[in-house]
Amino acid sequence: MIDNQRDLSHYIKSPLRTFARLRNLLLDWKKNIEKYTNEKLVTFYISLFSITESVVNPVPVEVILIPSVIKFRKKFIKFALIASVMSTIGALIGYLLGFYLEEYMIRNFIDLSDFGELYESYGPLIILIGAITPFPFKLVTIASGIFKINIFYLVIYSFIGRYFRYQIVTTITYIIGPKMIDIYDKINKSKKVVSRSLIILSLVIILIMFYIYAWF
Numbered sequence: 001m002i003d004n005q006r007d008l009s010h011y012i013k014s015p016l017r018t019f020a021r022l023r024n025l026l027l028d029w030k031k032n033i034e035k036y037t038n039e040k041l042v043t044f045y046i047s048l049f050s051i052t053e054s055v056v057n058p059v060p061v062e063v064i065l066i067p068s069v070i071k072f073r074k075k076f077i078k079f080a081l082i083a084s085v086m087s088t089i090g091a092l093i094g095y096l097l098g099f100y101l102e103e104y105m106i107r108n109f110i111d112l113s114d115f116g117e118l119y120e121s122y123g124p125l126i127i128l129i130g131a132i133t134p135f136p137f138k139l140v141t142i143a144s145g146i147f148k149i150n151i152f153y154l155v156i157y158s159f160i161g162r163y164f165r166y167q168i169v170t171t172i173t174y175i176i177g178p179k180m181i182d183i184y185d186k187i188n189k190s191k192k193v194v195s196r197s198l199i200i201l202s203l204v205i206i207l208i209m210f211y212i213y214a215w216f
Contacts, residue, residue, distance in 0.1 A: 024105020039075065042068045047086045054090025054137050054158075055097070061087065069173040077172040087131075091158040092139040097144025102158035111199040124157050134189055161176050 046068060049061045061083050069076045119126060123144070130140030144154050 039072055042072065043079075043082060046083050050083045050086035051090035051093070054087050054141050055094045056138060058136070059168065065166060065169060066173050066177075069170045070177045073174055073177070076174040077167070080163060080166040080170040082157055083166045086157060087137070087162045087166075088159045091137070091144075091154055092132075092151070094138055094141030095145040095149075095151060095154055098142040099148065101144075102146045115143065116147055119143065119149065122171070123147070123149045124153045127154055127157040128161045131158050132165050 042064075042069065045064050046061065049057065049064050053059065053061050065079060065083060068079055072079070125142055127144060127149070129135070130137050141154070141158070
């Protein structure tokens with residue numbers, strides 16, 4: 001009987017301990033960022049995410065861009081510019097993949113032949129919308145290569161759309177980021193239950209946004 005109680009206690013405490021560790025990790029995220037990052041490393045991460053997100057990476061650049069601006073607030077314009085330039089370079093890579101591997105892409109991955117006429121008529125607009133919205137930009141860049149869109153249009157509209165999107169994100173983060181951290185800290189100090197609920201809710205929202213972004 002005692003052994004059974006001990007076993008039951010073990011299974012009950014283990015998830016609680018795991019949750020407590022996760023909670024402590026999330027509450028100390030700002031401290032961890034300050035300890036293990038510097039501006040050069042953050043710039044590298046932004047560049048890597050931006051290039052790959054335009055080709056294969058399903059994770060949006062905002063995942064690294066937002067905490068980077070919170071850490072280095074005065075660099076919010078610089079980070080948006082770097083992300084835009086690198087994303088445009090990634091768009092060129094995606095374009096070249098579609099341009100030179102057209103038949104292979106259509107045969108093995110996705111057939112976009114039905115959208116040929118649409119691209120011929122609204123190619124630049126499609127690129128601009130793809131660069132601004134959460135729509136997977138990699139599909140737009142590869143399709144632009146498959147349909148042989150003028151590469152000049154790709155570069156110009158990709159950069160305009162990406163910079164518009166990232167500058168909005170970094171500016172909002174610059175303005176409300178510290179305020180949100182202060183509010184979160186106050187909630188954590190005064191109401192631990194609410195704090196735990198916010199952590200769980202934040203994780204759920206992040207997961208939902210990730211799967212929605214990956215699906216569409």
